[in-house]
Amino acid sequence: MPMVLLTCDKDIPEREKHIYLKAPDEDTRSFLPLANAPTIPGTLSERGCSFCGAKLVIGGVLKDTIQMIHGPVGCAYDTWHTKRYPSDNGHFQLKYVWSTDMKEPDVVFGGEKRLEASMHEAFEEMPNIKRMILYTTCPTALIGDDVKAVAKRVMAARPDVDIFTVECPGFAGVSQSKGHHVLNIGWVNEKVGTVEPTITSEYTINFIGDYNIQGDTDLLQQYWQALGIQVIAHFTGNANYDDLRGMHRAKLSVVNCARSAGYIANELKRQYGIPRLDIDSWGFNYMAEGIRKVCAFFGIEQKGEDLIASEYAKWKPKLDWYKERLKGTRMAIWTGGPRLWHWTKAVEDDLGAEVVAMSSKFGHEEDFEKVIARGRDGTYYVDDGNELEFFEIIEAIKPEVIFTGPRVGEIVKKLHIPYINGHGYHNGPYMGFEGFINLARDMYNAVRNPLFKLARTDIRATTTSEIKEAV
Amino acid sequence: MTTPSLPSVENLFGYVQKRCLWQFFSRSWDRKENIEGILGIAAKLLLGEPVTLTSPMDRLFHADAKILVADFREHFPAITTLGAEEVKALLQSVKDRLLDLAVTSSKNRELHQNLY
Numbered sequence: 001m002p003m004v005l006l007t008c009d010k011d012i013p014e015r016e017k018h019i020y021l022k023a024p025d026e027d028t029r030s031f032l033p034l035a036n037a038p039t040i041p042g043t044l045s046e047r048g049c050s051f052c053g054a055k056l057v058i059g060g061v062l063k064d065t066i067q068m069i070h071g072p073v074g075c076a077y078d079t080w081h082t083k084r085y086p087s088d089n090g091h092f093q094l095k096y097v098w099s100t101d102m103k104e105p106d107v108v109f110g111g112e113k114r115l116e117a118s119m120h121e122a123f124e125e126m127p128n129i130k131r132m133i134l135y136t137t138c139p140t141a142l143i144g145d146d147v148k149a150v151a152k153r154v155m156a157a158r159p160d161v162d163i164f165t166v167e168c169p170g171f172a173g174v175s176q177s178k179g180h181h182v183l184n185i186g187w188v189n190e191k192v193g194t195v196e197p198t199i200t201s202e203y204t205i206n207f208i209g210d211y212n213i214q215g216d217t218d219l220l221q222q223y224w225q226a227l228g229i230q231v232i233a234h235f236t237g238n239a240n241y242d243d244l245r246g247m248h249r250a251k252l253s254v255v256n257c258a259r260s261a262g263y264i265a266n267e268l269k270r271q272y273g274i275p276r277l278d279i280d281s282w283g284f285n286y287m288a289e290g291i292r293k294v295c296a297f298f299g300i301e302q303k304g305e306d307l308i309a310s311e312y313a314k315w316k317p318k319l320d321w322y323k324e325r326l327k328g329t330r331m332a333i334w335t336g337g338p339r340l341w342h343w344t345k346a347v348e349d350d351l352g353a354e355v356v357a358m359s360s361k362f363g364h365e366e367d368f369e370k371v372i373a374r375g376r377d378g379t380y381y382v383d384d385g386n387e388l389e390f391f392e393i394i395e396a397i398k399p400e401v402i403f404t405g406p407r408v409g410e411i412v413k414k415l416h417i418p419y420i421n422g423h424g425y426h427n428g429p430y431m432g433f434e435g436f437i438n439l440a441r442d443m444y445n446a447v448r449n450p451l452f453k454l455a456r457t458d459i460r461a462t463t464t465s466e467i468k469e470a471v
Numbered sequence: 472m473t474t475p476s477l478p479s480v481e482n483l484f485g486y487v488q489k490r491c492l493w494q495f496f497s498r499s500w501d502r503k504e505n506i507e508g509i510l511g512i513a514a515k516l517l518l519g520e521p522v523t524l525t526s527p528m529d530r531l532f533h534a535d536a537k538i539l540v541a542d543f544r545e546h547f548p549a550i551t552t553l554g555a556e557e558v559k560a561l562l563q564s565v566k567d568r569l570l571d572l573a574v575t576s577s578k579n580r581e582l583h584q585n586l587y
Binding site: 293297374 | 488495498530533538571580
């Protein structure tokens with residue numbers, strides 16, 4: 001089966017290049033969805049903007065850093081509190097939001113003075129915080145505010161502060177993916193190598209592409225600690241700004257989210273000779289494999305086996321309990337990109353689920369190569385899916401649970417299909433052995449929830465005020 | 472008791488496709504380097520030949536190859552009964568297929584960009 005033109009896309013036939021239904025004996029040499037391409041006019045995209053990719057996904061996770069957003073207040077508000085990445089210092093990064101709150105006169109006459117004043121004000125108000133990431137947004141990029149020059153002036157006036165600028169306005173790319181890219185490359189070129197970390201172990205890694213969603217980093221950190229491995233930098237879960245300046249001293253870069261942070265791992269390899277090891281941190285089988293590979297790199301295999309045995313003893317019986325009950329569950333994964341390929345085999349092997357549809361907001365063609373290699377025949381693989389396509393695919397494949405974000409999740413709930421937050425999780429963490437039990441529990445509770453059956457019963461009385469269907 | 476059937480190129484290729492992220496790195500040169508480096512060491516490990524690890528990249532390929540070989544032995548136990556030439560030929564064929572799928576015939580438009 002080649003690419004698919006859904007009925008709802010009859011007026012935007014370009015969408016056919018983005019939707020693939022896998023058939024037996026096909027591979028990505030013949031069919032690969034077009035990805036990381038501009039959204040087609042007429043489609044209601046679920047994508048975020050490029051600024052969001054830099055701030056919400058990566059930079060905003062840092063626990064000791066002011067996130068100064070140079071733009072209208074909405075750019076700040078809409079990238080605040082929409083993802084749950086706690087920290088061990090009282091969740092500084094979740095409590096506060098900073099914006100220059102640009103207004104029309106600032107757009108007309110320039111916003112640099114306002115920016116400089118805002119930066120000083122932020123440092124004055126938070127005297128213990130000495131690090132800042134400064135972001136441009138659409139209006140401040142369009143009017144050409146020179147944010148790097150302002151940052152230099154502020155650093156000159158305050159020698160104890162360090163500021164990193166991310167010039168990636170919302171329109172810089174086709175999706176949030178561009179923001180990941182700009183932040184990664186900017187950071188490795190401007191900040192890595194500017195701090196020398198204290199080395200406490202002969203085994204040192206950077207753990208890249210994990211954002212401590214509901215405690216993922218904290219959970220994995222237990223494993224690294226048990227193995228005697230020093231994590232120089234978590235990029236960027238529960239991390240300090242200066243941790244990331246010392247990434248050049250790690251012996252190995254271990255990559256989880258290759259989409260949002262593969263760039264920095266590639267550059268650490270190119271510029272500093274640090275090898276890049278990609279692993280999957282979700283799922284029992286994958287997590288064990290990842291631990292084995294890291295330990296094999298350092299020659300500490302027995303420590304890895306001991307850890308895996310201890311974790312299996314603790315959690316495997318619970319996994320088996322859920323697998324028995326979730327076997328054959330038809331599941332859809334509509335998230336950003338990498339979780340499609342991280343999860344499809346993990347839920348199949350560890351929980352017996354069948355992933356019948358996957359949609360990516362900002363994945364690249366590389367992500368589709370990975371997921372089509374791992375995914376099942378008869379499954380839909382969709383790039384930049386829109387709402388009507390979701391409805392049509394739901395009708396075609398009848399999923400019993402959908403892992404997606406709250407926006408799409410609220411829609412599918414109205415169709416009485418349970419959704420699980422595939423971005424921020426329902427009750428995480430989901431990584432590691434313990435985390436996958438949390439995922440299984442959320443999935444079980446979703447699929448077995450009796451409220452969905454009750455909700456399907458229409459209890460409204462007849463009404464004289466009918467809402468007519470759109471034509 | 473039945474004798475396990477000999478693993479085919481299709482078996483091993485399919486296994487790598489489903490399990491290994493290293494075949495799908497960002498750029499063509501990374502993919503080629505990984506596929507050749509890991510399968511090169513995997514062949515030596517399968518044959519019990521000594522492996523010299525001089526660089527960090529050698530150690531990385533060795534780590535990936537070690538897990539891959541353990542998996543091959545677990546899932547395709549008859550692989551241990553193959554002679555040296557058969558193992559080399561089998562892994563060469565797997566390597567050729569992976570290079571074709573992930574590099575030569577890949578439709579990924581970013582594969583040959585000069586920058587990351």
